Amino acid sequence: MEPELRRQEILAAAFRQLAVRGFEGLRVRSIAQDAGIHHATLLHYFPTKEALIEGFIEELAARFRSGSAPPSEVRADPLEALRWEFTDARRRLRREPEAIAVTVELMLRARRDPLVAGLLARMFGGWRRQLEGIVRRGIGTGAFRADLDAGAVADALIAEVQGMSLLWLAGTPLERIDALAAIGGRTLEELLRP
Amino acid sequence: MEPELRRQEILAAAFRQLAVRGFEGLRVRSIAQDAGIHHATLLHYFPTKEALIEGFIEELAARFRSGSAPPSEVRADPLEALRWEFTDARRRLRREPEAIAVTVELMLRARRDPLVAGLLARMFGGWRRQLEGIVRRGIGTGAFRADLDAGAVADALIAEVQGMSLLWLAGTPLERIDALAAIGGRTLEELLRP
Amino acid sequence: MEPELRRQEILAAAFRQLAVRGFEGLRVRSIAQDAGIHHATLLHYFPTKEALIEGFIEELAARFRSGSAPPSEVRADPLEALRWEFTDARRRLRREPEAIAVTVELMLRARRDPLVAGLLARMFGGWRRQLEGIVRRGIGTGAFRADLDAGAVADALIAEVQGMSLLWLAGTPLERIDALAAIGGRTLEELLRP
Amino acid sequence: MEPELRRQEILAAAFRQLAVRGFEGLRVRSIAQDAGIHHATLLHYFPTKEALIEGFIEELAARFRSGSAPPSEVRADPLEALRWEFTDARRRLRREPEAIAVTVELMLRARRDPLVAGLLARMFGGWRRQLEGIVRRGIGTGAFRADLDAGAVADALIAEVQGMSLLWLAGTPLERIDALAAIGGRTLEELLRP
DNA sequence: GATGAATGAGATTTCATTCAT
DNA sequence: TATGAATGAAATCTCATTCAT
Numbered sequence: 001m002e003p004e005l006r007r008q009e010i011l012a013a014a015f016r017q018l019a020v021r022g023f024e025g026l027r028v029r030s031i032a033q034d035a036g037i038h039h040a041t042l043l044h045y046f047p048t049k050e051a052l053i054e055g056f057i058e059e060l061a062a063r064f065r066s067g068s069a070p071p072s073e074v075r076a077d078p079l080e081a082l083r084w085e086f087t088d089a090r091r092r093l094r095r096e097p098e099a100i101a102v103t104v105e106l107m108l109r110a111r112r113d114p115l116v117a118g119l120l121a122r123m124f125g126g127w128r129r130q131l132e133g134i135v136r137r138g139i140g141t142g143a144f145r146a147d148l149d150a151g152a153v154a155d156a157l158i159a160e161v162q163g164m165s166l167l168w169l170a171g172t173p174l175e176r177i178d179a180l181a182a183i184g185g186r187t188l189e190e191l192l193r194p
Numbered sequence: 195m196e197p198e199l200r201r202q203e204i205l206a207a208a209f210r211q212l213a214v215r216g217f218e219g220l221r222v223r224s225i226a227q228d229a230g231i232h233h234a235t236l237l238h239y240f241p242t243k244e245a246l247i248e249g250f251i252e253e254l255a256a257r258f259r260s261g262s263a264p265p266s267e268v269r270a271d272p273l274e275a276l277r278w279e280f281t282d283a284r285r286r287l288r289r290e291p292e293a294i295a296v297t298v299e300l301m302l303r304a305r306r307d308p309l310v311a312g313l314l315a316r317m318f319g320g321w322r323r324q325l326e327g328i329v330r331r332g333i334g335t336g337a338f339r340a341d342l343d344a345g346a347v348a349d350a351l352i353a354e355v356q357g358m359s360l361l362w363l364a365g366t367p368l369e370r371i372d373a374l375a376a377i378g379g380r381t382l383e384e385l386l387r388p
Numbered sequence: 389m390e391p392e393l394r395r396q397e398i399l400a401a402a403f404r405q406l407a408v409r410g411f412e413g414l415r416v417r418s419i420a421q422d423a424g425i426h427h428a429t430l431l432h433y434f435p436t437k438e439a440l441i442e443g444f445i446e447e448l449a450a451r452f453r454s455g456s457a458p459p460s461e462v463r464a465d466p467l468e469a470l471r472w473e474f475t476d477a478r479r480r481l482r483r484e485p486e487a488i489a490v491t492v493e494l495m496l497r498a499r500r501d502p503l504v505a506g507l508l509a510r511m512f513g514g515w516r517r518q519l520e521g522i523v524r525r526g527i528g529t530g531a532f533r534a535d536l537d538a539g540a541v542a543d544a545l546i547a548e549v550q551g552m553s554l555l556w557l558a559g560t561p562l563e564r565i566d567a568l569a570a571i572g573g574r575t576l577e578e579l580l581r582p
Numbered sequence: 583m584e585p586e587l588r589r590q591e592i593l594a595a596a597f598r599q600l601a602v603r604g605f606e607g608l609r610v611r612s613i614a615q616d617a618g619i620h621h622a623t624l625l626h627y628f629p630t631k632e633a634l635i636e637g638f639i640e641e642l643a644a645r646f647r648s649g650s651a652p653p654s655e656v657r658a659d660p661l662e663a664l665r666w667e668f669t670d671a672r673r674r675l676r677r678e679p680e681a682i683a684v685t686v687e688l689m690l691r692a693r694r695d696p697l698v699a700g701l702l703a704r705m706f707g708g709w710r711r712q713l714e715g716i717v718r719r720g721i722g723t724g725a726f727r728a729d730l731d732a733g734a735v736a737d738a739l740i741a742e743v744q745g746m747s748l749l750w751l752a753g754t755p756l757e758r759i760d761a762l763a764a765i766g767g768r769t770l771e772e773l774l775r776p
Numbered sequence: 777g778a779t780g781a782a783t784g785a786g787a788t789t790t791c792a793t794t795c796a797t
Numbered sequence: 798t799a800t801g802a803a804t805g806a807a808a809t810c811t812c813a814t815t816c817a818t
Contacts, residue, residue, distance in 0.1 A: 003781080022302055024217040028809065038783050040810085045781095049809065104302055107363045108216055108295065120364045152373035155361065156354070156381065159374055163357030167349065170301045170314045179346035180353055183385070187350070190384040191377070197798090222792060232800050234793090243792065391802080410690055412605040416788065426804050428789090433802095437788065489690060495752045496604055496686055508752045540761035543749065544769070547762055548738070551745030555737065558689045558702045567734035568741055571773075575738065578772040579765070585777090610813060620779050622814090631813065782816080790808075797800085 007045055007055075010035045014056045019098035022105055028052070054115060057106075061119045078138030082131065082157060082188050086181040089161045093168055093177065100165045128154045135192075144192040153191070160184050201239055201249070204229045208250045213292035217299055222246070248309060251300070255313045272332030276325065276351060276382050280375040283355045287362055287371065294359045322348045329386075338386045347385070354378050395433055395443075398423045402444045407486035410493055416440070442503060445494075449507045466526030470519065470545060470576050474569040477549045481556055481565065488553045516542045523580075532580040541579070548572050589627055589637070592617045596638045601680035605687055610634070636697060639688070643701045660720030664713065664739060664770050668763040671743045675750055675759065682747045710736045717774075726774040735773070742766050 013035035018026055028049050032039035046052035069075075070084040092099060110117040131154035138144035164184075168177050207229035212220055222243050226233035240246035264278045286293060304311040325348035332338035358378075362371050401423035406414055416437050420427035434440035458472045480487060498505040519542035526532035552572075556565050595617035600608055610631050614621035628634035652666045674681060692699040713736035720726035746766075750759050 006781090021306075022218070024303075025306075027807095029807095040784075040812095041782050043810065044783090047810090101302060101305065104298060104360075107360060108298055108302070109218075110364055111295065112216075112219075117365055124361070124364055124366070149373055149377065151370070152377045155366070155370055155374040156377040159357030159361050159378075160350070160354050161357070162360045163353030163355070166298075166301060166356045166360060167318070167353050170304055170318060171311055172318070172349065176345070176349055179343055180349040183343065183346045183350040184353075187381050187385045191381045221790095234795095234801075235799050237793070238798070238800095241793090394802090409694075410606070413694075415786095417786095428791095428805075429803050431789070432804090435789090489693065492686060492690055492748075495748060496683065496690070497606075498752055499683065500604075500607075505753055512749070512752055512754070537761055537765065539758070540765045543754070543758055543762040544742070544765040547745030547749050547766075548742050549745070550748045551741030551743070554686075554689060554744045554748060555706070555741050558692055558706060559699055560706070560737065564733070564737055567731055568737040571731065571734045571738040572741075575769050575773045579769045609811095622780075622816095623778055625814070626777070626779095629814090779818085780816105781818100783814085785811105785813090787811075788809085791806090792804105793806105794804080795802085797802105 003045070006035075006037075010037075010042055010045055010052070011056050011059050014052060015102060016098060018056075018105060019101045022101070023109060026053075057115055057119050060102075060106075061122060078134050078141070078143050079189060079192060081134045082192075083185045085131070085157060085161055086164075086184050089164055090178060090181055093165065093174070097168075100169060104166065104169060124158065127158060131157055138192065142194070145194045148192070157188070197239070200229075200231075204231075204236055204239055204246070205250050205253050208246060209296060210292065212250075212299060213295045216295070217303060251309055251313050254296075254300075255316060272328050272335070272337050273383060273386060275328045276386075277379045279325070279351055279355055280358075280378050283358055284372060284375055287359065287368070291362075294363060298360065298363060318352065321352060325351055332386065336388070339388045342386070351382070391433070394423075394425075398425075398430055398433055398440070399444050399447050402440060403490060404486060406444075406493060407489045410489070411497060414441075445503055445507055448490075448494075449510060466522050466529070466531050467577060467580060469522045470580075471573045473519070473545060473549055474552075474572050477552055478566060478569055481553065481562070485556075488557055492554065492557060512546065515546060519545055526580065530582070533582045536580070545576070585627070588617075588619075592619075592624055592627055592634070593638050593641050596634060597684060598680065600638075600687060601683045604683070605691060639697055639701050642684075642688075643704060660716050660723070660725050661771060661774060663716045664774075665767045667713070667739055667743055668746075668766050671746055672760060672763055675747065675756070679750075682751060686748070686751060706740065709740060713739055720774065724776070727776045730774070739770070 010031065013031045014026075017031050017034055021027075021030070028042060029039045031052070032042040035042065042052070046055055070081055070088070074080045074084045106116050106120060110120050128151070132150045135144060135148065135150040135153050139146055139148060139150065161184075164177055164180060167180070168174070204225065207225045208220075211225050211228055215221075215224070222236060223233045225246070226236040229236065236246070240249055264275055264282070268274045268278045300310050300314060304314050322345070326344045329338060329342065329344040329347050333340055333342065333344065355378075358371055358374060361374070362368070398419065401419045402414075405419050405422055409415075409418070414437075416430060417427045419440070420430040423430065430440070434443055458469055458476070462468045462472045494504050494508060498508050516539070520538045523532060523536065523538040523541050527534055527536065527538065549572075552565055552568060555568070556562070592613065595613045596608075599613050599616055603609075603612070610624060611621045613634070614624040617624065624634070628637055652663055652670070656662045656666045688698050688702060692702050710733070714732045717726060717730065717732040717735050721728055721730065721732065743766075746759055746762060749762070750756070
């Protein structure tokens with residue numbers, strides 16, 4: 001098997017294990033088993049557990065949000081573009097529920113690990129800039145009110161979406177998450193329209 | 195020293211250690227040291243680490259929200275009562291930042307530990323019911339729109355507040371958290387008023 | 389059992405194991421087994437293998453040559469005092485053959501470990517000073533020639549004695565070692581008498 | 583590259599590594615790297631680490647003392663021939679200091695490895711016979727005293743020379759080694775002349 | 777012949793827990 | 798009640814060796 005492919009498989013296994021057991025229960029042996037290899041083989045690719053975690057974080061940083069651009073017909077309308085965040089969040093909750101737990105694990109780790117703090121800063125920074133741009137655009141075209149703090153709106157939207165994920169983690173059923181998202185979308189409209 | 199007092203001290207130490215190191219780095223010896231006792235003595239009060247964690251969670255459940263009732267002048271006005279959540283969240287961020295990390299740790303653990311899941315269900319359930327009641331009351335008095343799903347509004351508010359904490363954990367500076375909270379308060383107004 | 393006693397037992401076991409297996413084959417488990425304890429117990433006394441080795445070296449340094457003073461009737465005559473080194477060496481070869489191997493192990497390790505280098509410097513420095521003093525005394529009383537480099541004589545005697553030990557290590561039988569020592573004693577006489 | 587040449591390169595690398603790290607730190611991978619080849623390739627030439635060490639020892643045995651014959655004008659005079667051992671030892675200390683450490687490593691290993699014990703027996707046996715022959719010759723020609731045990735003199739000389747190396751290993755500076763050798767030469771004269 | 781991947785045995789170390797005092 | 802000593806289980810990591818290409 002090709003080394004790069006195997007590396008990817010190991011990282012995927014690390015992702016799954018992290019989602020299920022958290023950093024608390026993350027074990028080299030379990031990751032190796034999940035990847036279908038001997039644990040010494042894993043350490044052939046990543047010399048230490050720490051290196052594996054680093055590699056994992058760098059991989060996440062590289063892939064982050066590469067696949068979550070909104071469709072073009074949505075991007076045209078600023079309000080729709082913002083609302084699409086809720087749609088996207090709900091979809092991710094269903095398609096990649098593991099990613100939620102992993103993200104929250106990383107947030108906790110960020111306090112102790114500068115590498116993770118940097119990753120999160122880039123992830124949230126990029127997301128925030130994107131949303132802030134949309135809000136500014138809306139203000140520019142007159143679609144949104146002029147007296148809004150675009151950055152704060154972006155932060156508020158991100159907080160709402162992240163909070164949704166957190167509630168889901170804590171056991172809130174999906175129907176309630178959906179209802180919450182609907183309120184979120186409506187809120188955006190009320191807040192932004194002139 | 196009185197046994198009950200010592201138990202409380204141990205639990206307080208566990209809380210501090212959990213905030214700083216997370217479940218990942220939680221050690222019986224560190225907790226004992228933090229509490230100023232020998233680790234074997236700790237296991238005298240809590241026979242196993244697991245029992246200590248259980249005791250800790252039960253303690254949290256007992257104390258939950260006992261101290262965060264809004265002042266009476268605020269409770270009178272439903273909108274103010276809801277807005278007060280943001281004020282309260284900002285205050286907790288400053289006064290008990292450790293509690294944030296602990297709460298998020300518990301949310302992650304909830305997926306693996308039914309006891310924690312139950313605790314969180316009670317915690318968030320109580321909170322939600324309280325907020326839902328306020329919204330219903332506002333609708334009843336005509337202060338709020340009639341076409342709102344009170345439960346969903348409560349969930350949305352909780353999500354926003356929790357999302358705030360999460361952003362703070364991920365490194366967002368307090369000024370931006372404050373600006374975000376301001377937007378949140380305004381949003382509530384726009385959403386709820388008839 | 390008293391902790392200090394146990395520490396001593398562990399160090400004694402380390403000594404024996406080092407003599408038999410060398411640093412090459414030195415294992416924490418074997419030392420613990422030799423001391424009759426669980427290997428985790430050993431690490432209760434010495435937190436790491438490295439710390440154990442350090443403790444061992446410091447112990448050696450503390451004990452070095454404390455018990456090998458020559459009898460008083462020998463000390464009176466400088467020539468006898470020097471000759472006594474051969475007697476002592478032969479006795480040590482028979483009584484504590486393990487110490488030879490350990491000493492040579494330490495000499496090899498000295499090149500990589502400054503702690504050991506320091507220990508050996510002190511050990512050989514003290515020994516050399518003692519012998520040098522004897523030679524000077526002999527010169528002063530007229531028992532020895534006046535044109536001798538006392539330090540070099542001390543070094544030569546040490547080298548001969550150490551070389552004896554090395555030959556024994558390499559398999560030379562004891563009778564030949566004894567014959568060698570006899571030559572050494574005679575050599576001293578020829579070299580030193582005026 | 584020719585197989586025999588490569589074998590030699592590997593053995594040379596093993597020699598260097600053994601001198602620097604000792605048996606304690608000897609690693610197949612390091613030797614291969616030192617020889618500029620992949621470690622799996624090394625195991626192609628020597629199927630196991632043990633086989634490599636064996637090959638190394640046999641090589642040493644084959645080469646032993648092949649290059650250290652004294653010059654002819656020295657060999658003529660028995661006293662000079664013996665004294666030449668000190669000259670040779672001092673030269674080796676400067677030209678091939680690595681060989682000292684390797685030799686001492688082998689002496690320690692001899693206790694556990696009959697192959698090494700055999701090698702050393704041959705090495706020292708040959709050396710001793712050579713020196714013993716010189717002494718006998720000196721006695722025969724009347725250059726030396728008649729009452730000497732030729733074998734013991736040879737052993738004493740070997741011990742002195744080996745002891746010199748050991749002192750050097752333990753950190754004695756070269757000037758003191760030279761002074762010691764001078765004493766050694768003088769001693770020989772005093773001991774042997776009629 | 778040469779090499780990268782893979783693995784099994786075993787080493788050190790951590791840590792919750794038990795036991796005797 | 799309190800504690801130091803002791804231990805067993807398990808985790809990470811090292812390293813010689815094997816195998817497929």
